[in-house]
Amino acid sequence: MRAEARLVAEADGRGGTRLSTVYGEPPLLPRRTGHHQNPTAAEVHLVGGAAGPLGGDDLRIDITVAPGAHLVVRTIAASLAQPSHPPAPSTLTITAKVGTGATLDWLPEPTVAVAGCDHLSRSIVDLADGATLRWREELVAGRHAEPPGDLRLETTVRYAGRTILRHDLAIGPRAKGWHAMLGRAAGTLLLVGPEAATAEPKIINRMPLANGPAALISATGPDARTVRTALDEGAANTRAHDPDAKPGNWRKG
Amino acid sequence: MSLSTLLVLADGRLPAGAHAHSGGVEAAVAAGRIHDLPTLESFLVGRTSTSGTAAAAFAAASCRALTTRPVPHARSGDIEAAPLDRARLTALDNGARSAARVESLTDHRGALRDDSVRPAERITALDDGIDARTASPALRAASRAQGRALLRAVARIWPAAVNPAGPNPHHPIATGIAAAAAGLGPREAALTAVYGGLTGAASAAVRLLGLDPYTVHALIARLAPECDRVAADAAARADDPVDDLPAGSAILLDLDAERHATWEVRLFAS
Amino acid sequence: MRPDKRAVRIGIGGPVGSGKTALVAALCRALATELRLAVVTNDIYTTEDADFLRRAGVLPDDRIRAVETGCCPHTAIRDDISANLDAVEELEERLGALDLILVESGGDNLTATFSKGLVDHQIFVVDVAGGDKVPRKGGPGVTTADLLVINKTDLAPLVGADLGVMARDAQARRGDLPTVFLSLVGEPGAAPVADWVRDRVAEPASTPRHHEPTPAHTHGP
Ligand SMILES: Nc1nc2c(ncn2[C@@H]2O[C@H](COP(=O)(O)OP(=O)(O)OP(=O)(O)O)[C@@H](O)[C@H]2O)c(=O)[nH]1
Ligand SMILES: [Mg+2]
Numbered sequence: 001m002r003a004e005a006r007l008v009a010e011a012d013g014r015g016g017t018r019l020s021t022v023y024g025e026p027p028l029l030p031r032r033t034g035h036h037q038n039p040t041a042a043e044v045h046l047v048g049g050a051a052g053p054l055g056g057d058d059l060r061i062d063i064t065v066a067p068g069a070h071l072v073v074r075t076i077a078a079s080l081a082q083p084s085h086p087p088a089p090s091t092l093t094i095t096a097k098v099g100t101g102a103t104l105d106w107l108p109e110p111t112v113a114v115a116g117c118d119h120l121s122r123s124i125v126d127l128a129d130g131a132t133l134r135w136r137e138e139l140v141a142g143r144h145a146e147p148p149g150d151l152r153l154e155t156t157v158r159y160a161g162r163t164i165l166r167h168d169l170a171i172g173p174r175a176k177g178w179h180a181m182l183g184r185a186a187g188t189l190l191l192v193g194p195e196a197a198t199a200e201p202k203i204i205n206r207m208p209l210a211n212g213p214a215a216l217i218s219a220t221g222p223d224a225r226t227v228r229t230a231l232d233e234g235a236a237n238t239r240a241h242d243p244d245a246k247p248g249n250w251r252k253g
Numbered sequence: 254m255s256l257s258t259l260l261v262l263a264d265g266r267l268p269a270g271a272h273a274h275s276g277g278v279e280a281a282v283a284a285g286r287i288h289d290l291p292t293l294e295s296f297l298v299g300r301t302s303t304s305g306t307a308a309a310a311f312a313a314a315s316c317r318a319l320t321t322r323p324v325p326h327a328r329s330g331d332i333e334a335a336p337l338d339r340a341r342l343t344a345l346d347n348g349a350r351s352a353a354r355v356e357s358l359t360d361h362r363g364a365l366r367d368d369s370v371r372p373a374e375r376i377t378a379l380d381d382g383i384d385a386r387t388a389s390p391a392l393r394a395a396s397r398a399q400g401r402a403l404l405r406a407v408a409r410i411w412p413a414a415v416n417p418a419g420p421n422p423h424h425p426i427a428t429g430i431a432a433a434a435a436g437l438g439p440r441e442a443a444l445t446a447v448y449g450g451l452t453g454a455a456s457a458a459v460r461l462l463g464l465d466p467y468t469v470h471a472l473i474a475r476l477a478p479e480c481d482r483v484a485a486d487a488a489a490r491a492d493d494p495v496d497d498l499p500a501g502s503a504i505l506l507d508l509d510a511e512r513h514a515t516w517e518v519r520l521f522a523s
Numbered sequence: 524m525r526p527d528k529r530a531v532r533i534g535i536g537g538p539v540g541s542g543k544t545a546l547v548a549a550l551c552r553a554l555a556t557e558l559r560l561a562v563v564t565n566d567i568y569t570t571e572d573a574d575f576l577r578r579a580g581v582l583p584d585d586r587i588r589a590v591e592t593g594c595c596p597h598t599a600i601r602d603d604i605s606a607n608l609d610a611v612e613e614l615e616e617r618l619g620a621l622d623l624i625l626v627e628s629g630g631d632n633l634t635a636t637f638s639k640g641l642v643d644h645q646i647f648v649v650d651v652a653g654g655d656k657v658p659r660k661g662g663p664g665v666t667t668a669d670l671l672v673i674n675k676t677d678l679a680p681l682v683g684a685d686l687g688v689m690a691r692d693a694q695a696r697r698g699d700l701p702t703v704f705l706s707l708v709g710e711p712g713a714a715p716v717a718d719w720v721r722d723r724v725a726e727p728a729s730t731p732r733h734h735e736p737t738p739a740h741t742h743g744p
């Protein structure tokens with residue numbers, strides 16, 4: 001199945017964010033979910049029809065956050081990457097552009113590699129100088145104890161034209177020795193922007209990147225919950241784990 | 254290409270500081286994840302397919318930047334990396350990166366390469382590319398320390414070496430510089446990088462765990478064909494745009510390296 | 524001082540526990556006020572050691588650099604000296620002109636000596652506690668070191684070591700090369716060793732001690 005979703009967020013001129021495009025085709029169904037506590041941001045949930053992606057899917061999500069706007073994107077549940085019969089690979093391509101003074105929070109639920117799947121998710125994020133990003137990626141090797149299929153997340157993030165993060169997280173039969181490098185569940189949360197620079201005292205799993213104002217929080221564990229907890233702890237004292245929070249009240253009470 | 258020169262460069266006794274780096278093994282042993290031969294094997298296989306493959310690619314690309322390039326020709330249809338190729342094709346009609354993808358495909362199909370990219374700029378871009386692939390500051394520092402040590406050796410062994418990279422390049426960049434200086438090509442540079450990473454980690458495990466050196470070397474011999482494969486692939490992609498080069502991430506290596514750097518007593522530098 | 528020459532580098536090697544760190548501390552105590560000096564240690568190094576050196580020798584923390592040796596202390600001082608050269612150069616770069624850099628090796632065995640690519644002179648420290656046979660055994664450390672220190676003479680009666688035998692064997696092994704008996708308990712200044720080091724710093728280098736060429740940095744074609 002081919003499907004596409006497009007989101008465009010713009011500053012509304014009154015300190016808030018207006019969604020000028022919210023378009024999607026099944027199974028990529030974006031829903032505005034409002035954002036009561038944080039009126040400056042617009043929030044969208046991808047509610048995804050059937051479980052997926054399925055083998056043969058070619059999905060695209062295109063996100064633009066114009067200067068000064070703040071968009072939060074979430075999914076309502078984990079994505080289950082599943083095989084098809086006959087087997088065919090599935091792809092998800094995410095492109096995001098974030099303007100100066102704009103913020104994108106891409107905080108989806110994990111992708112689970114179901115046995116036999118063959119899924120590639122590619123993300124290319126272009127940030128203007130002065131943009132802010134929180135970009136979460138989590139993957140889980142199979143449901144319960146099943147051996148995972150091939151799942152690969154390829155990520156490229158550029159800031160002011162310079163690549164600040166380039167990494168591929170891969171599990172499954174083609175990713176030889178993956179379990180010794182990632183564990184059964186793994187994830188990263190990339191922070192880009194002024195808040196990425198501050199971490200005192202040093203948090204071990206929060207690593208400042210070399211090529212820009214960015215830090216990568218990384219975690220592995222036996223399950224998705226452990227990973228999420230570690231990512232949230234790594235993001236403590238930033239707004240990353242809680243975009244609703246206001247400055248001065250960054251830690252959830 | 255001189256086989257014995259390749260042995261000189263890939264020799265674990267080359268005085269380039271390798272013996273003091275465990276490739277993450279010291280931390281993984283302390284964490285209990287490596288404790289015997291099977292766990293060592295998983296670690297080495299995983300390491301080779303992630304950071305080892307990236308190191309090979311960057312060594313090959315650096316070497317290529319500093320050596321005369323062969324006339325580009327079409328890659329034969331031996332491309333197996335299905336996900337990558339899907340990605341390549343997907344990108345052709347989509348997104349900001351399509352231009353770069355088209356360029357890289359065009360290269361392989363024999364169009365004129367863009368020779369305005371000078372070797373020094375390519376080397377700088379490659380060094381940047383390793384930074385973008387190395388989240389852990391401790392691993393970045395260890396890689397640059399080893400790059401510096403290798404260049405120190407190169408400057409004395411092959412004094413005519415061309416080094417546009419400054420004194421502290423990442424280790425794979427230094428490996429490419431060393432290979433070019435020694436008259437070797439991208440494939441040999443890649444092989445030196447991936448094989449050196451493999452044997453360095455294996456040898457640290459022998460020292461730390463007292464594993465039987467024969468069984469560990471039998472393991473290295475079993476993994477040798479994988480090194481050849483990784484090196485051949487690295488050489489085939491040596492002209493690719495930096496963002497397209499391998500970027501396999503090993504989160505546990507990053508986290509281990511960060512913890513290791515805080516230890517009060519360490520036997521290995523990394 | 525030695526404005527145009529790099530610091531004299533003296534290696535201090537010897538078996539585990541023979542008193543290398545104690546000697547480094549004694550030398551710092553004796554020399555820190557008259558020479559600009561720094562220390563590189565290849566020891567399994569803890570903050571305890573740093574504290575010890577700081578207390579003992581008035582040597583600030585930033586003048587001490589530790590080098591990891593990957594379980595191979597002799598490799599790091601002899602076969603592959605790159606990490607030690609990096610440490611030495613980093614100290615010189617950071618601290619400016621220095622007169623003396625002491626490089627303490629990790630405790631190893633009687634065969635572990637320093638590369639001439641790393642140090643200008645080397646001191647080998649053994650102790651009497653292992654018995655008076657040590658100089659007789661020889662080995663590159665005892666035989667070739669520029670100065671042999673036989674330490675812990677205060678323990679000789681307790682272990683039944685005959686210092687006369689040790690002196691005779693050392694001379695047989697070493698010919699004209701000097702040997703010094705020491706007890707760092709009784710003589711915390713290590714005066715004879717400090718004097719020997721002073722002479723090494725003062726003497727004109729037999730071969731000019733140029734700065735090692737730092738890794739090549741040329742511009743590409
Ligand atoms: N009795 C006696 N003890 C000494 C003397 N010199 C050193 N020691 C003690 O011997 C022990 C080992 O001394 P160190 O200076 O740490 O020896 P080292 O050679 O640096 O040891 P490693 O670095 O571990 O190989 C310490 O407890 C010292 O206090 C001495 O002259 N007499
Ligand atoms: Mg000591």
